[in-house]
Amino acid sequence: MIIKELKQAYYCMWCGSTFDTSPENVECPVCHRTCWRALGRYVLRNQHWVQIIKISSADVIGKMRNGSLWFQSPQSFQKYSGEGQKARADAYDSRFSYINKSRYVEDQNSDTYRLLCFYSLIVNEDGDFLERPDKRLGEFGDRYSIVDITTLLTLIKEHIVEPNKKISSVANWINYLRENYSGVYSPFCKFPKFRYQNEFRIVLWSNLFFSLRAEPYKPRLPAKGLYDVFSEPRPLDELMHARSLEDL
Numbered sequence: 001m002i003i004k005e006l007k008q009a010y011y012c013m014w015c016g017s018t019f020d021t022s023p024e025n026v027e028c029p030v031c032h033r034t035c036w037r038a039l040g041r042y043v044l045r046n047q048h049w050v051q052i053i054k055i056s057s058a059d060v061i062g063k064m065r066n067g068s069l070w071f072q073s074p075q076s077f078q079k080y081s082g083e084g085q086k087a088r089a090d091a092y093d094s095r096f097s098y099i100n101k102s103r104y105v106e107d108q109n110s111d112t113y114r115l116l117c118f119y120s121l122i123v124n125e126d127g128d129f130l131e132r133p134d135k136r137l138g139e140f141g142d143r144y145s146i147v148d149i150t151t152l153l154t155l156i157k158e159h160i161v162e163p164n165k166k167i168s169s170v171a172n173w174i175n176y177l178r179e180n181y182s183g184v185y186s187p188f189c190k191f192p193k194f195r196y197q198n199e200f201r202i203v204l205w206s207n208l209f210f211s212l213r214a215e216p217y218k219p220r221l222p223a224k225g226l227y228d229v230f231s232e233p234r235p236l237d238e239l240m241h242a243r244s245l246e247d248l
């Protein structure tokens with residue numbers, strides 16, 4: 001992981017792009033959202049040193065491998081009360097555009113977002129884990145699958161974003177905020193109690209999703225492509241006891 005010192009840098013709270021001059025009230029040239037935060041110092045994660053993992057049930061991972069991706073609504077996480085509630089439920093997920101101690105500004109576009117979430121395993125150049133996966137990840141399911149995220153993002157671009165000009169997408173790591181954080185807020189913001197999830201997420205947004213209300217968006221992608229993107233599901237215990245990518 002590279003730690004880069006930047007003075008007066010501006011960071012896009014959606015896609016993570018950084019710029020030296022203030023883009024205030026101007027769309028991010030990369031993701032076209034307007035959601036900036038001034039930064040003094042930031043951590044740049046090199047994608048080659050992170051392995052994206054999906055943790056879920058064998059059934060769900062099996063369906064993904066067969067071409068069925070479910071992008072969940074923010075509402076489904078805000079109101080989640082089923083199995084794994086502690087890890088999955090987040091009343092703040094994608095809900096605000098700005099927060100401070102006394103003011104929480106609701107994001108009026110929240111229902112236009114759909115989310116697909118992953119765990120990211122941080123490793124060194126040799127593939128050794130820099131931190132052990134947290135036991136609480138078991139709340140998401142008892143199987144894990146290794147994800148070829150580069151190919152997945154290409155498939156989403158080719159089969160969801162490009163054929164349907166009304167759907168946009170951004171993928172990035174979650175910004176884990178300080179407890180007393182105040183400032184702009186996006187679907188890529190979470191509070192520190194979720195930090196152990198090291199979450200990477202893909203956010204789609206479109207006015208087409210308004211009518212789905214709390215329902216997921218369920219595009220079909222070519223099974224042939226997704227079968228190779230998601231490795232065969234393995235027991236999560238194996239990931240919990242591994243020390244290096246070589247052990248998986």
Ligand SMILES: [Zn+2]
Pocket residue numbers: 012013014015016017028029030031032033
């Ligand atoms: Zn951006």
